[in-house]
Amino acid sequence: MTDSQLYEIFGEVISSRHFLKAFIITVTATFLMYFAAPTIVKALGKEDLLKALRVTLSALGAFVGFIISSAIIEPKRIVEEE
Amino acid sequence: MDIGILLLQATFLTVLSVLMYIIIGMIPGTDETATIAPITLALLAAGFDPLLVLAWFMGTIVAFKAADAVPTALAAIPGGVMAVPQVPDALVARKYGYSEIILRKGITASVIGTVVAIVIALPLSFYLTPLGDLLKTQMGPLNWPGWVYIIVAGIIVLAVMSKAKILALLAIFPFAMLVQGIRAVYGKPVFISIFLAITIGPILYELLTLISPHNHHLKRNSYARIKLVKTGKITLNPLHHLDKLEVTLSSIFAGISSILSAFMSPVGLTILFGDLIKEAEKDELKGSLRAYAVRDAIKNATYIGGTLIPLIAIGVPTGPMSAGPAAPFFAKLDAFNGLSPRDVLLQRYSTPTIMLVIAYVTLLAALLTYVILIKYSKPLTRFVFKKIPAEALYSTFLAIVLVLSYMEAGIAGIFGSILVGLISATFARNGVSIGVLFMVLVAAPYLVALL
Numbered sequence: 032m033t034d035s036q037l038y039e040i041f042g043e044v045i046s047s048r049h050f051l052k053a054f055i056i057t058v059t060a061t062f063l064m065y066f067a068a069p070t071i072v073k074a075l076g077k078e079d080l081l082k083a084l085r086v087t088l089s090a091l092g093a094f095v096g097f098i099i100s101s102a103i104i105e106p107k108r109i110v111e112e113e
Numbered sequence: 114m115d116i117g118i119l120l121l122q123a124t125f126l127t128v129l130s131v132l133m134y135i136i137i138g139m140i141p142g143t144d145e146t147a148t149i150a151p152i153t154l155a156l157l158a159a160g161f162d163p164l165l166v167l168a169w170f171m172g173t174i175v176a177f178k179a180a181d182a183v184p185t186a187l188a189a190i191p192g193g194v195m196a197v198p199q200v201p202d203a204l205v206a207r208k209y210g211y212s213e214i215i216l217r218k219g220i221t222a223s224v225i226g227t228v229v230a231i232v233i234a235l236p237l238s239f240y241l242t243p244l245g246d247l248l249k250t251q252m253g254p255l256n257w258p259g260w261v262y263i264i265v266a267g268i269i270v271l272a273v274m275s276k277a278k279i280l281a282l283l284a285i286f287p288f289a290m291l292v293q294g295i296r297a298v299y300g301k302p303v304f305i306s307i308f309l310a311i312t313i314g315p316i317l318y319e320l321l322t323l324i325s326p327h328n329h330h331l332k333r334n335s336y337a338r339i340k341l342v343k344t345g346k347i348t349l350n351p352l353h354h355l356d357k358l359e360v361t362l363s364s365i366f367a368g369i370s371s372i373l374s375a376f377m378s379p380v381g382l383t384i385l386f387g388d389l390i391k392e393a394e395k396d397e398l399k400g401s402l403r404a405y406a407v408r409d410a411i412k413n414a415t416y417i418g419g420t421l422i423p424l425i426a427i428g429v430p431t432g433p434m435s436a437g438p439a440a441p442f443f444a445k446l447d448a449f450n451g452l453s454p455r456d457v458l459l460q461r462y463s464t465p466t467i468m469l470v471i472a473y474v475t476l477l478a479a480l481l482t483y484v485i486l487i488k489y490s491k492p493l494t495r496f497v498f499k500k501i502p503a504e505a506l507y508s509t510f511l512a513i514v515l516v517l518s519y520m521e522a523g524i525a526g527i528f529g530s531i532l533v534g535l536i537s538a539t540f541a542r543n544g545v546s547i548g549v550l551f552m553v554l555v556a557a558p559y560l561v562a563l564l
Contacts (some may be wrong), residue, residue: 038331040319042190043141043503047323053508061512065520082520083158083448089516090155093509100505107336110498113343 037107044107053104057096064092119470123168127474130172131481138180139192139497140506146312146437146551149173151513154305154441160448163458164467167424168474170439174416175478179223182409183490184497186216188339195412198384202391202408205401212342215402219409220486221354225363226410227479230371230417231472237372239464241426248427257559260429264556267376267432268549274381277544284540288553289560291536295529299522304444304554306518310530311550312437313514314537316507321535339498347487359403362390363410370411371418375426378433378548379415383408417475424455425467429555433548436555 036046064071068085072078137148153173156166181192182199189204191197199219206215248259255262272281296302322328355363370382387408394400419434423443430436430443442455449457458467485493514534518526541547553560 037333037335038323038328039333039337040323040331040503040507041141041316042337044333044335044337045503045507049502050320050323050504050507053502053504054511057505057508057512058515061516062519065516080160080448083160083446085520086158086517087155089520090151090513093151093512093516096512097505097509100508101501104502104504106499106502108498109336109338110341110495111338112341 046107049104053096053100056100057093060096060099061089061092064095065089116466116469119164119466120473122165123470123474124477126165126169127172127478128481130169131176131478131485134173134176135180135482135485135493136497136501138177139184139494140501141184141190141192141497141503143181143193143506144312144316144510145177145193145195146440147309147316147510149177149438150312150441151309151517153438154444154517157441157444157454158446158448162461163442163449163454164462164470166454167442167458168470170420170442171417171471171475172478174420174438175223175227175413175475176482178226178412178416179220179409179482179486182219182223182405182412183216183486184494186212186219186342186405187344187490187494188341188498190339195380195383198380198387199405199408202387202401202405205397206405207342209398211398211402213344213347215405216344216490217347217354217487218359218402218406220483220490221351222359222363222406222409223413224351224479224483225355225360226367226413227417227475229364229367229410230414231475233368234371234414234418234421235425235468235471238422238425239468241422245427248429255559255563260427260431261556261559263376263427263431264429264436264552265560268552268556270376271378271381271433271546271549271552274378274385275544275546275549280540280543281545281549284545284549285553286560286564288536288540288550289557290564291533292554292557293561295533299525299529301522302558303521303526305441306514306521306526306530307533307554308440308551309514309517310533311537311547311554313510313530314534314547315541316510317531317534318538318542320507320511341491341494341498344491347490349484349487351483355406359406362403362407366390366407367410367414371414372422374415374419374432374434375422376432378546379412379419380548381546382415383411386411421471425459428455430552433546433551436551437548440551 068088072081181196184190184192185196185199185203275281366386387404391400391404420439423431423435518530
């Protein structure tokens with residue numbers, strides 16, 4: 032990776048390309064769950080709670096996205112121990 | 114529900130929440146509201162019992178507010194916004210080789226803050242319940258409900274205590290207009306997406322700077338270097354960690370802060386009282402150790418008092434804590450037939466049940482957090498620094514805000530959140546306390562009606 036991709040945000044060094052990758056993964060996972068919610072809710076037999084469960088399912092999607100992108104992206108920190 | 118089963122479920126949720134938020138709390142730069150509110154909201158929106166979600170929430174805040182100081186002590190990197198005031202003290206401790214001592218002082222003081230706050234704020238909030246009814250009746254020269262006067266007074270106090278006082282005062286009406294204007298475009302009084310947009314604002318602003326040509330000042334050519342200090346084995350006995358004066362000061366200031374935080378900013382109180390203690394002591398090291406410990410106690414106390422007093426006694430979010438991380442409890446949700454989880458909580462359970470469950474889970478969370486942090490601070494910090502990329506974290510916040518904005522107002526909601534985020538960031542970056550913006554959001558309809 033070339034150095035020019037690294038930026039510091041809130042005291043953290045991030046790579047713009049890796050950020051884009053993580054962003055696409057989490058947004059896809061989140062909206063996938065959002066749009067799949069009606070089907071999932073129907074399968075659970077809780078159609079009356081669609082709007083409510085939609086939030087929860089979307090958050091679950093975001094969490095899955097977080098796990099996937101954490102697994103494939105290397106943190107930009109070098110830890111030195113005294 | 115049978116009290117035994119209730120306690121069992123509460124235990125399970127609290128333990129889960131503590132384990133999860135110790136990790137989240139340690140991750141550098143995680144904003145409290147952005148990490149706490151969406152998950153709380155997701156649980157409440159799914160119709161989970163409000164008391165059980167409150168148990169989860171207490172576990173969350175107890176663990177987060179103790180854990181965010183761990184990377185501060187070990188590497189001078191704050192785990193959250195609230196730990197930022199502790200960084201200078203941690204640096205003083207490091208200079209004298211006292212990092213391990215400051216670490217255990219902080220963890221122990223957090224427990225003191227938690228215990229003192231629950232002892233004071235929980236009974237007080239039930240005692241003050243009649244005040245809540247009074248605050249709902251319209252009164253005074255503007256014919257507002259009583260609580261609106263409190264919020265507006267809080268906004269002004271917080272604005273005056275902001276770094277940029279004039280700008281903070283100037284921000285009040287324009288920001289209220291922005292909120293009401295956006296609601297008019299959406300055609301409905303949305304709350305959650307605007308609220309999350311404020312939270313995400315500062316990160317959104319920086320990320321958008323990356324795609325602008327003027328981003329040279331953010332460029333780096335190497336990874337961040339983090340120095341972890343050396344630590345030995347630490348005893349579990351809390352009496353070894355703090356001296357008598359530190360225990361006394363932590364208890365006193367935690368008690369005062371737990372009440373004041375119903376209306377005042379947790380960060381503000383942590384800075385104010387911590388600095389007071391530091392300046393009263395001439396010896397640099399002693400002053401820093403003391404201030405660091407007391408700030409840790411205050412952090413936990415403000416989160417507990419700032420949640421419980423508005424939640425139980427008042428019923429509307431009157432301070433930056435209740436209008437921030439605890440806001441989902443006050444939102445009207447479909448899962449509760451348009452009522453707020455707070456109202457359902459008080460209808461469904463008796464006062465003794467709520468007091469018992471909340472006192473139990475809070476003390477359980479404090480104990481669990483204490484043991485885990487004293488024993489495993491170092492390996493946990495190493496894990497967080499080496500395994501959790503900031504990219505994944507920022508993306509997750511953004512994805513949650515985007516999906517909720519879309520849900521509340523479609524494509525317009527997404528653009529609206531970008532607008533609110535950027536304007537919030539402009540104020541916050543220039544020294545306006547973000548609590549001012551949260552509270553203006555709550556009071557916006559009343560403020561705009563004045564114009």
